Amino acid sequence: MQFSKADIKARKRAAEIIHKAFMKVVNKVLKGEEPELTLPKRTLQNTVWDERMKILRLGEETLTRKFLDINEAKMFMKTTLMASIIYEALLNDEYPTIRDLYYRGKHTIVYVDHKGRKREENTWDDQKESDAVITDVEVFTGLLREEMLILSKEKGKVVGRMRIRSGDDVIDLSKMGHGAYAIEPTPDLIEFIDVDAEFVLVIEKDAVFQQLHRIKFWDRYKCLLVTSSGQPDRATRRFVRRLNEELGLPVYILTDADPYGWYIYSVFRSGSINLSYESERLATPNAKFLGVSMSDIFEKNWLGPKERKNVIIKAKETDIKRAKEMQRYDWFKSSQKWMHELDLFLKKKSKLEIEALAVKGLRFLSETYIPQKIQTGDWIE
Amino acid sequence: MQFSKADIKARKRAAEIIHKAFMKVVNKVLKGEEPELTLPKRTLQNTVWDERMKILRLGEETLTRKFLDINEAKMFMKTTLMASIIYEALLNDEYPTIRDLYYRGKHTIVYVDHKGRKREENTWDDQKESDAVITDVEVFTGLLREEMLILSKEKGKVVGRMRIRSGDDVIDLSKMGHGAYAIEPTPDLIEFIDVDAEFVLVIEKDAVFQQLHRIKFWDRYKCLLVTSSGQPDRATRRFVRRLNEELGLPVYILTDADPYGWYIYSVFRSGSINLSYESERLATPNAKFLGVSMSDIFEKNWLGPKERKNVIIKAKETDIKRAKEMQRYDWFKSSQKWMHELDLFLKKKSKLEIEALAVKGLRFLSETYIPQKIQTGDWIE
Numbered sequence: 001m002q003f004s005k006a007d008i009k010a011r012k013r014a015a016e017i018i019h020k021a022f023m024k025v026v027n028k029v030l031k032g033e034e035p036e037l038t039l040p041k042r043t044l045q046n047t048v049w050d051e052r053m054k055i056l057r058l059g060e061e062t063l064t065r066k067f068l069d070i071n072e073a074k075m076f077m078k079t080t081l082m083a084s085i086i087y088e089a090l091l092n093d094e095y096p097t098i099r100d101l102y103y104r105g106k107h108t109i110v111y112v113d114h115k116g117r118k119r120e121e122n123t124w125d126d127q128k129e130s131d132a133v134i135t136d137v138e139v140f141t142g143l144l145r146e147e148m149l150i151l152s153k154e155k156g157k158v159v160g161r162m163r164i165r166s167g168d169d170v171i172d173l174s175k176m177g178h179g180a181y182a183i184e185p186t187p188d189l190i191e192f193i194d195v196d197a198e199f200v201l202v203i204e205k206d207a208v209f210q211q212l213h214r215i216k217f218w219d220r221y222k223c224l225l226v227t228s229s230g231q232p233d234r235a236t237r238r239f240v241r242r243l244n245e246e247l248g249l250p251v252y253i254l255t256d257a258d259p260y261g262w263y264i265y266s267v268f269r270s271g272s273i274n275l276s277y278e279s280e281r282l283a284t285p286n287a288k289f290l291g292v293s294m295s296d297i298f299e300k301n302w303l304g305p306k307e308r309k310n311v312i313i314k315a316k317e318t319d320i321k322r323a324k325e326m327q328r329y330d331w332f333k334s335s336q337k338w339m340h341e342l343d344l345f346l347k348k349k350s351k352l353e354i355e356a357l358a359v360k361g362l363r364f365l366s367e368t369y370i371p372q373k374i375q376t377g378d379w380i381e
Numbered sequence: 382m383q384f385s386k387a388d389i390k391a392r393k394r395a396a397e398i399i400h401k402a403f404m405k406v407v408n409k410v411l412k413g414e415e416p417e418l419t420l421p422k423r424t425l426q427n428t429v430w431d432e433r434m435k436i437l438r439l440g441e442e443t444l445t446r447k448f449l450d451i452n453e454a455k456m457f458m459k460t461t462l463m464a465s466i467i468y469e470a471l472l473n474d475e476y477p478t479i480r481d482l483y484y485r486g487k488h489t490i491v492y493v494d495h496k497g498r499k500r501e502e503n504t505w506d507d508q509k510e511s512d513a514v515i516t517d518v519e520v521f522t523g524l525l526r527e528e529m530l531i532l533s534k535e536k537g538k539v540v541g542r543m544r545i546r547s548g549d550d551v552i553d554l555s556k557m558g559h560g561a562y563a564i565e566p567t568p569d570l571i572e573f574i575d576v577d578a579e580f581v582l583v584i585e586k587d588a589v590f591q592q593l594h595r596i597k598f599w600d601r602y603k604c605l606l607v608t609s610s611g612q613p614d615r616a617t618r619r620f621v622r623r624l625n626e627e628l629g630l631p632v633y634i635l636t637d638a639d640p641y642g643w644y645i646y647s648v649f650r651s652g653s654i655n656l657s658y659e660s661e662r663l664a665t666p667n668a669k670f671l672g673v674s675m676s677d678i679f680e681k682n683w684l685g686p687k688e689r690k691n692v693i694i695k696a697k698e699t700d701i702k703r704a705k706e707m708q709r710y711d712w713f714k715s716s717q718k719w720m721h722e723l724d725l726f727l728k729k730k731s732k733l734e735i736e737a738l739a740v741k742g743l744r745f746l747s748e749t750y751i752p753q754k755i756q757t758g759d760w761i762e
Contacts, residue, residue, distance in 0.1 A: 002597065004559065089743060095595045097588040100739035103692055151595065153587040155536065155610070157563045166558025177547025178385065178565035182538045185591050186559060206534040207478040210566050214476045214532065216383065229536070311484055358481035362470060 003093060004167035006189040007149065014148045015090040021141045022083060035067045037079055039140045040277065047276040049330035054269070054285035056276040056331070058139075074121070079140065081105055081123060082133045086148050095151050102130040139277050146186045146234065156183040156236030157206070159213050160224030165191035173224070178214060180227075187239040192247060200243050201370070202226045202287075204255040204264050208354050208365070217366050224249070231264060237282040240268060244284045251284050252374060257292035258315070258351035259322040262341070265289045270331045288379040290370065294344040297352050302369065303360070311356035315349045337380045384474060385548035387570040388530065395529045396471040402522045403464060418446045418460055420521045421658065428657040430711035435650070435666035437657040437712070439520075455502070460521065462486055462504060463514045467529050476532050483511040520658050527567045527615070537564040537617030538587070540594050541605030546572040554605070559595060561608075568620040573628060581624050582751070583607045583668075585636040585645050589735050589746070598747050605630070612645060618663040621649060625665045632665050633755060638673035639696070639732035640703040643722070646670045651712045669760040671751065675725040678733050683750065684741070692737035696730045718761045 028035045039062060040046070046059040065072045065079065085104050089096045096104065102124070109121045124130045138145055145152075157180040163172045166184055170193065173181055184190065201223055203209045209227035212218070218225045224243065228236045244251045253268055255261030269287045271279025296302055297312065315323075323345050332338045345351070357365045373379065384392075409416045420443060421427070427440040446453045446460065466485050470477045477485065483505070490502045505511045519526055526533075538561040544553045547565055551574065554562050565571065582604055584590045590608035593599075599606045605624065609617045625632045634649055636642030650668045652660025677683055678693065696704075704726050713719045726732070738746045754760060 006559075007595075092743070094743040095592050096739065096743055097592060097736060099588065099734065099736040100592075100743060103734075103737050103739045104743065106691055106740070108691075151588060151591040153610070154591065155587070164558070166560050169556040169558040171556065171558055171560070175550040175552065176562070177545070177550040177552055178387075178567060178570065179547050179552070180563040180565075181557070182561040182563045184559035184561075189559065206536070207480065207532055210532040210535065211476050211478060211481075214388075229534070310487055310489075353480065353484075355478060355480040356484050358477070358484045359487075362473070362475040362477055362481060362485065 004189075006165075006167060006191075010147060010149060010186070010189055011090050011093070014143055015087060017141050017143055018083060018087050018090070018137075018148070022080070022087075025080070035076070037065045037076060037140060038062050039065075039136060042135065042139065042277055049270075049334075051334065053280075054331070055279040055283040056271040057279050058277045075136075077109075078124060078129075078133045079136045082130065083137045083141075086134075086137060086150070090149065095149055097151050098131055098134055098145070099127060101134060101150065102127045105130060135277065144188075144234075144238075144278060144281065146188060146238070149186065151185045152233070152235075154183055154185050154233055154235050155229040156226065156233060156239060157181060157209065157229070158183055158224060158226045158239070160218035161196040161222055162192065162224055163194040165193055174219065180209075180213060183235050183239050185235050187235045187242065190239070190242070192242075195247055195249075196222065197224045197249060198222045199374070200224045200226060200240065200249050200251045201290075202228060202240060202251060202253045202268065203354075204228060204230065204253075204261055205354060208254075212366055215363075215366055217370075221371065228264065228268075232268060234278075234282060237268060237284075240287070241282060241284045244286065251287040252290040252379065253287055254290050254354065254370070255292070256351065256353045257294060257297060258353075259319050259326060259345070261292075262289070262326065262338075263322065266326075266329075266331065286381070288381055290373050290379050292352055292354055292357075293380060294341045294348065297350070298344060298348060302357075307359045311359050312350040312352050315345070315351050319351060320346065320349065335381065341380065385570075387546075387548060387572075391528060391530060391567070391570060392471050392474070395524055396468060398522050398524055399464060399468045399471070399518075399529070403461070403468075406461070416448045416457070418457060418521060419443050420446075420517060423516065423520065423658055430651075430715075432715065434661075435712070436660040436664040437652040438660050439658045456517075458490075459505060459510075459514045460517045463511065464518050464522075467515075467518060467531070471529065476530055478532050479512055479515055479526070480508060482515060482531065483508045486511060516658065525569075525615075525619075525659060525662065527569060527619070530567065532566045533614070533616075535564055535566050535614055535616050536610040537607065537614060537620060538562060538590065538610070539564055539605060539607045539620070541599035542577040542603055543573065543605055544575040546574055555600065561590075561594060564616050564620050566616050568616045568623065571620070571623070573623075576628055576630075577603065578605045578630060579603045580755070581605045581607060581621065581630050581632045582671075583609060583621060583632060583634045583649065584735075585609060585611065585634075585642055586735060587611075589635075593747055596744075596747055598751075602752065609645065609649075613648060615659075615663060618649060618665075621668070622663060622665045625667065632668040633671040633760065634668055635671050635735065635751070636673070637732065637734045638675060638678060639734075640700050640707060640726070642673075643670070643707065643719075644703065647707075647710075647712065667762070669762055671754050671760050673733055673735055673738075674761060675722045675729065678731070679725060679729060683738075688740045692740050693731040693733050696726070696732050700732060701727065701730065716762065722761065 025035045040058045041061040046061045048059045065076045067076045113119050159176050159180045206227050206229045253265045271283040406416045421439045422442040427442045429440045446457045448457045494500050540557050540561045587608050587610045634646045652664040
């Protein structure tokens with residue numbers, strides 16, 4: 001089996017870091033001391049909005065799992081079991097998914113307790129449990145699961161004026177025909193080689209991405225087009241962050257005008273509460289929300305009154321509930337413009353899909369709306 | 382704007398076919414006759430299981446929509462309105478999505494009736510309505526929407542030993558690095574150029590696809606790997622069909638062992654009831670179901686009794702309901718093996734995910750299960 005150089009290097013690095021982290025535990029045992037694991041607390045209370053970095057991240061609180069504490073022994077066992085499965089997979093040149101790891105580790109431990117009774121204990125019962133243990137291994141070692149070559153479902157795509165190296169291949173993202181390049185699950189291993197783009201346009205909707213790609217929007221406006229196909233997965237977020245951070249490309253995000261779309265922007269920009277422990281590496285704090293905004297619909301002249309009436313959609317109860325939640329989020333509260341958007345949404349109780357702009361003609365989005373918004377700096381941060 | 386040669390040709394062809402089809406209607410008007418549209422009935426009653434072709438397809442029944450019939454005038458208007466929007470988009474080098482077409486045509490027609498009263502009529506109110514009208518245009522003209530360059534969301538991916546021409550680019554599907562090639566929304570425009578594969582392996586789950594790709598399964602076993610990422614979209618189905626029909630490559634399909642997975646196989650093989658009008662071009666009637674089957678789990682020795690117990694999942698009520706429905710489908714009924722599978726499922730009331738095979742080690746799927754099943758012809762049709 002011929003593995004890519006990038007993978008061989010990544011394996012070696014991850015295995016070394018895991019080995020080093022757990023040798024501390026082993027050494028305690030060898031010295032006759034009680035083994036323990038100290039890791040950051042992954043709780044809502046310990047999730048903080050970092051105003052300066054503009055991301056959600058884990059706070060300073062830690063917890064210690066002691067092997068000899070009856071309440072913690074099982075969690076200790078789970079963490080070390082998962083780490084050993086991941087470590088073995090690295091040594092054996094395997095590429096597990098998180099679901100594989102669940103099945104690989106799922107079994108019943110039979111033991112005899114201090115009173116001589118035969119007891120049984122399951123390692124874990126469902127994938128939620130094992131996923132949380134993978135996250136423990138991530139925060140304990142400081143390695144993202146992607147760096148440990150754990151694979152996952154991916155739906156992000158990219159096309160545009162750039163070449164990349166992935167595995168041992170060089171791929172020209174401007175030569176994808178009518179199709180696109182599906183981003184790999186381990187985006188840190190991508191090498192950017194020939195970049196001839198001036199910005200990144202991220203589109204929530206795959207079908208709109210297809211359209212802009214088909215008219216070679218990326219060629220005409222010298223950019224990269226990315227779609228997250230709905231709520232972005234980790235790889236798409238990390239990929240976009242790297243384009244911004246390492247290449248200095250401005251990132252513009254285009255979604256439907258509804259709380260679901262704005263939340264997608266917010267995940268790209270600041271991270272999600274669930275994954276706050278890795279926002280520092282997945283979030284793009286200076287990503288700009290290009291549209292569609294409430295003010296685009298109701299306060300600017302993109303649509304005439306008749307057109308607007310024809311294409312706006314009545315907000316659902318869930319939309320309104322979500323908007324009210326977002327009003328309470330620190331990272332929206334810190335922006336007057338966002339608070340105005342949410343107010344306007346709750347006042348109008350209306351939303352709009354990107355495709356509704358087709359009411360102005362099918363080229364309005366690509367030839368007027370997007371370029372004008374970028375040129376005039378008409379975005380929200 | 383530089384459009385690909387394939388698109389320019391496709392546009393010209395589709396516009397001519399639409400023009401010709403509707404000129405018949407126009408000529409009736411010019412001759413002072415009543416215009417009408419005759420098209421196949423898209424009803425469950427007119428959906429037939431074609432035993433010989435092994436696909437679901439539309440029967441012989443047709444319906445006629447007359448312009449001067451008060452009950453049919455609105456449907457007549459909708460069909461001609463949609464056809465004219467699509468035709469204009471073709472002439473204007475546009476690439477609408479089905480949602481664009483909904484918005485583009487959505488408006489209120491104001492007219493004065495025979496009693497002099499002002500009346501209002503909406504062209505259509507929701508996308509379900511306009512989508513059905515697009516299908517009417519498809520069956521009336523005999524053009525799939527993809528052939529009219531109507532774009533849509535796509536989630537199918539492919540890698541393997543082949544080069545293709547898409548648009549004006551040549552893409553080497555064996556040089557995608559750790560990523561993959563995202564299939565275009567108009568797969569009929571793809572040209573297969575250098576094929577060095579002996580079969581096609583279609584995988585329901587994107588994460589399993591990522592795994593097999595990462596170990597270059599396609600290189601070792603000389604094949605193409607495709608993932609549908611769940612229920613397949615039209616483009617993925619058409620792409621797989623073309624690989625089978627035009628290149629003569631056998632197609633093997635790998636899903637979870639549950640009714641949802643088997644239904645995915647069935648859609649690839651025979652089409653879905655909703656889209657029966659196009660099964661003739663989207664279905665792959667001789668696609669083989671490689672696994673995971675109920676007999677793999679309970680009647681063969683892939684898993685030991687302890688392993689099996691560890692990884693099977695209790696079926697849900699919805700699984701059982703779906704399996705019972707499938708027992709009544711003609712295309713399952715025509716296969717003894719499938720009836721046995723469904724019986725066994727309903728008896729055991731258990732299901733299994735592909736990833737559960739990781740209990741045999743992370744390489745079991747790629748090095749043992751798949752190759753052995755293919756070599757020994759252990760599949761279901």
